[in-house]
Amino acid sequence: MSVLAYLIPISLLLGGAALAAFVYTVRSNQYDDPEGDSRRILSDEWDDHPKP
Amino acid sequence: MTAQIRPAMAVCPGCVAAPNEAVEQAPTEARLALSLPTIHCQACISTVERGLNALPGIHSARVNLTLKRALIEADPDLRAADLIPVLADLGFEAHELDLASLATTDSDRAGRELLMRLAVAGFASMNVMLLSVSVWSGAADATRDMFHWISAAIAFPAVIFAGQPFFKNAWSALRVGRLNMDVPIVLALVLALVTSLWETSLSGEHAYFDAALTLTFFLLAGRYLDYRTRAVARSAAEELAALEVPRAIRMEDGVEVETAVADLAIGDLILVRPGGRMPVDGVIATGQSELDRSLLTGETLPVFAEAGTQVSAGEVNLTGPLVVRAEAVGEDTSLHRMADLVAIAESGRSRYTSLADNAAKLYAPGVHILSALAFVGWYLYTFDLRMALNIAAAVLIITCPCALGLAVPAVTTAASGRLFKRGMLIKHSTALERLAGVDTVVFDKTGTLTAGTPQLENLAEFSRTDLEIALALAESSAHPLSRALTQAARGAGITPAEVTNLQERPGFGTEGEYQGRCVRLGRAAWVGADQGNQTAAWLDLGAGAPRGFLFHDALRPGAVEAVANLHAAGKEVLLISGDTTGAVADLAARLGIGNWLAEALPQDKAKRIQLLTDQGKKVLMVGDGLNDTAALTEAHVSISPASALDAARVASDIVLLGQDLEPIAEACTVAQKATKRIRENFRIATLYNVIAVPLAIAGFATPLIAALAMSTSSITVSLNALRLK
Numbered sequence: 167m168s169v170l171a172y173l174i175p176i177s178l179l180l181g182g183a184a185l186a187a188f189v190y191t192v193r194s195n196q197y198d199d200p201e202g203d204s205r206r207i208l209s210d211e212w213d214d215h216p217k218p
Numbered sequence: 219m220t221a222q223i224r225p226a227m228a229v230c231p232g233c234v235a236a237p238n239e240a241v242e243q244a245p246t247e248a249r250l251a252l253s254l255p256t257i258h259c260q261a262c263i264s265t266v267e268r269g270l271n272a273l274p275g276i277h278s279a280r281v282n283l284t285l286k287r288a289l290i291e292a293d294p295d296l297r298a299a300d301l302i303p304v305l306a307d308l309g310f311e312a313h314e315l316d317l318a319s320l321a322t323t324d325s326d327r328a329g330r331e332l333l334m335r336l337a338v339a340g341f342a343s344m345n346v347m348l349l350s351v352s353v354w355s356g357a358a359d360a361t362r363d364m365f366h367w368i369s370a371a372i373a374f375p376a377v378i379f380a381g382q383p384f385f386k387n388a389w390s391a392l393r394v395g396r397l398n399m400d401v402p403i404v405l406a407l408v409l410a411l412v413t414s415l416w417e418t419s420l421s422g423e424h425a426y427f428d429a430a431l432t433l434t435f436f437l438l439a440g441r442y443l444d445y446r447t448r449a450v451a452r453s454a455a456e457e458l459a460a461l462e463v464p465r466a467i468r469m470e471d472g473v474e475v476e477t478a479v480a481d482l483a484i485g486d487l488i489l490v491r492p493g494g495r496m497p498v499d500g501v502i503a504t505g506q507s508e509l510d511r512s513l514l515t516g517e518t519l520p521v522f523a524e525a526g527t528q529v530s531a532g533e534v535n536l537t538g539p540l541v542v543r544a545e546a547v548g549e550d551t552s553l554h555r556m557a558d559l560v561a562i563a564e565s566g567r568s569r570y571t572s573l574a575d576n577a578a579k580l581y582a583p584g585v586h587i588l589s590a591l592a593f594v595g596w597y598l599y600t601f602d603l604r605m606a607l608n609i610a611a612a613v614l615i616i617t618c619p620c621a622l623g624l625a626v627p628a629v630t631t632a633a634s635g636r637l638f639k640r641g642m643l644i645k646h647s648t649a650l651e652r653l654a655g656v657d658t659v660v661f662d663k664t665g666t667l668t669a670g671t672p673q674l675e676n677l678a679e680f681s682r683t684d685l686e687i688a689l690a691l692a693e694s695s696a697h698p699l700s701r702a703l704t705q706a707a708r709g710a711g712i713t714p715a716e717v718t719n720l721q722e723r724p725g726f727g728t729e730g731e732y733q734g735r736c737v738r739l740g741r742a743a744w745v746g747a748d749q750g751n752q753t754a755a756w757l758d759l760g761a762g763a764p765r766g767f768l769f770h771d772a773l774r775p776g777a778v779e780a781v782a783n784l785h786a787a788g789k790e791v792l793l794i795s796g797d798t799t800g801a802v803a804d805l806a807a808r809l810g811i812g813n814w815l816a817e818a819l820p821q822d823k824a825k826r827i828q829l830l831t832d833q834g835k836k837v838l839m840v841g842d843g844l845n846d847t848a849a850l851t852e853a854h855v856s857i858s859p860a861s862a863l864d865a866a867r868v869a870s871d872i873v874l875l876g877q878d879l880e881p882i883a884e885a886c887t888v889a890q891k892a893t894k895r896i897r898e899n900f901r902i903a904t905l906y907n908v909i910a911v912p913l914a915i916a917g918f919a920t921p922l923i924a925a926l927a928m929s930t931s932s933i934t935v936s937l938n939a940l941r942l943k
Contacts, residue, residue: 202283205260
């Protein structure tokens with residue numbers, strides 16, 4: 167049963183991390199243009215190096 | 219006159235000073251928004267962004283494909299008018315959007331907040347469900363207690379944060395002594411958390427933390443769907459308003475200066491070019507032209523205008539440039555006053571109680587009584603407060619309107635999505651339900667059933683030479699009748715005759731010289747003919763009596779089908795117009811509408827609809843003009859085309875985005891189907907309650923049964939809603 171002592175905090179931490187990541191995406195306007203974002207992946211601009 | 223003007227100016231000295239202040243602090247960066255209705259793929263995004271970013275003066279440009287819009291940050295002196303031709307060269311249609319009218323879509327705070335709460339409820343319920351599953355599958359004693367305590371530690375903060383919309387709504391209802399759907403929700407949440415905590419502290423077997431969280435999650439999902447549907451409709455409606463950029467040209471010492479309509483003052487001289495809409499009420503100072511008053515009165519015949527003619531905001535200038543001296547601006551224009559009157563009047567939508575509200579009215583007291591009875595019954599039977607409270611909580615949780623909360627939004631989201639694809643924008647949340655009950659449809663004529671573009675009727679009556687001369691004269695003018703004549707003649711393979719000294723006389727017509735004779739095409743009075751009651755342009759060849767080209771208004775595409783389909787669906791169709799009897803009778807005959815009313819004043823239209831309503835009819839009004847707004851508000855439900863005046867669009871529940879009228883009949887069918895699904899959903903939700911509530915009252919309900927009942931009913935309801943697509 168001592169394994170629970172590790173597993174429960176780990177599961178809570180992972181859940182919390184996922185929630186934090188979601189909150190970050192909402193805050194940085196990543197759901198404003200779902201249609202455009204799904205198409206932008208096809209663009210070959212900035213394939214070689216990131217946008218300055 | 220002066221005595222009347224002076225107080226108005228003295229009351230508001232700030233308005234006079236405001237424009238000067240605005241000029242002083244020049245912004246370093248301007249934001250522009252363009253609507254790009256034709257973009258649809260990755261290549262479009264790249265082309266537009268690359269094209270715009272390459273222009274000098276642009277700092278950054280980003281396309282939003284969902285909204286079909288480009289947002290541009292640029293130097294302050296850059297104008298949208300400079301960018302539109304660039305995009306046209308790239309092959310994209312672009313229109314300027316007024317950013318001030320778009321302001322609310324920009325900051326979508328309410329939606330974001332709701333999404334955040336939904337996420338918290340979702341993540342918390344996943345974690346708690348994990349622990350609950352281990353409890354259900356056999357964890358006992360100390361392990362079970364520990365799992366319950368951990369669940370409590372997650373559930374309490376999560377519900378307190380995520381459930382706030384319900385707490386607020388319930389409180390605002392209770393404060394005025396009313397019950398709404400949120401009151402039983404809040405009671406169930408609070409009771410579930412408190413009894414579960416109590417049970418846990420006594421190391422009891424059953425805890426409902428998972429139920430409280432999933433309940434919050436499902437209900438928030440319903441709220442979010444509901445919110446999204448309305449947000450999409452609102453942003454599309456705002457875009458329509460933003461397409462009319464409120465700008466006017468003011469003459470300052472003979473120089474044309476472009477200014478915002480809001481900055482215009484009484485006494486200003488305003489230039490209105492042909493094709494432009496009057497921004498103010500006033501008197502024409504110089505110029506001659508014709509005015510199209512159809513949006514205000516429904517008349518199709520253009521009215522002659524010269525210096526001294528009174529004009530009202532909203533009228534369209536057709537031929538010559540006009541300079542107007544403003545007599546009333548902004549809120550004081552007759553256009554605004556009429557629109558305000560409409561806003562005050564009681565509307566069909568405020569008289570209607572939605573299906574969800576009706577359900578809540580039955581449901582909320584029922585649930586409370588049931589759970590109170592269970593509590594009292596068990597307490598009197600066992601005198602065990604803990605057990606009685608547990609059972610009361612179980613009853614509340616199981617009856618909690620999880621499925622009911624999803625029943626309406628899931629269906630309306632699916633139905634609005636489907637209609638949006640067909641070019642209809644559902645603006646009001648109960649519009650679909652009201653549309654489903656419609657049995658009488660009232661159409662306006664000008665601009666609604668007709669496209670507002672004239673069509674030549676009697677081309678065949680003229681000889682080829684006459685037509686060649688008329689074509690030459692018509693081609694030198696931008697008047698709608700001239701353009702219709704040009705189109706018809708060109709379509710018949712006519713080439714223009716050689717007419718020299720072509721000259722347009724704004725407000726009258728065009729004249730020229732043909733083989734030494736003076737030839738003219740224009741208004742009846744100008745060429746010396748009798749004005750009939752039909753729209754006509756008269757051709758005077760300098761010899762013999764002038765002859766008239768007769769026009770009728772072209773039908774809007776889909777008008778015939780829409781009327782036929784509505785008839786086929788067993789609905790009564792009426793035509794009420796402010797236009798002349800002849801024109802209305804002609805159109806009614808063409809569309810097969812037996813019941814029509816001509817020369818109706820705005821009040822007549824509204825009165826007629828009230829009469830129909832009093833007879834127990836559910837009226838759908840379709841109209842576009844200012845003279846329709848009272849009728850639009852009075853009707854049970856209303857539709858206006860996108861080309862309608864802003865005031866009419868605001869007054870209506872549904873906006874037709876495309877030119878086509880055909881979707882109206884389809885919308886009625888979809889609405890009926892949607893209402894049927896909503897009722898089915900209520901029945902499904904009730905069915906689950908009928909099965910689960912006796913179990914809960916008998917004391918057999920466990921958290922597992924509660925979770926199963928809740929999830930299955932919510933999922934069936936959502937799936938049932940998806941059948942609409």
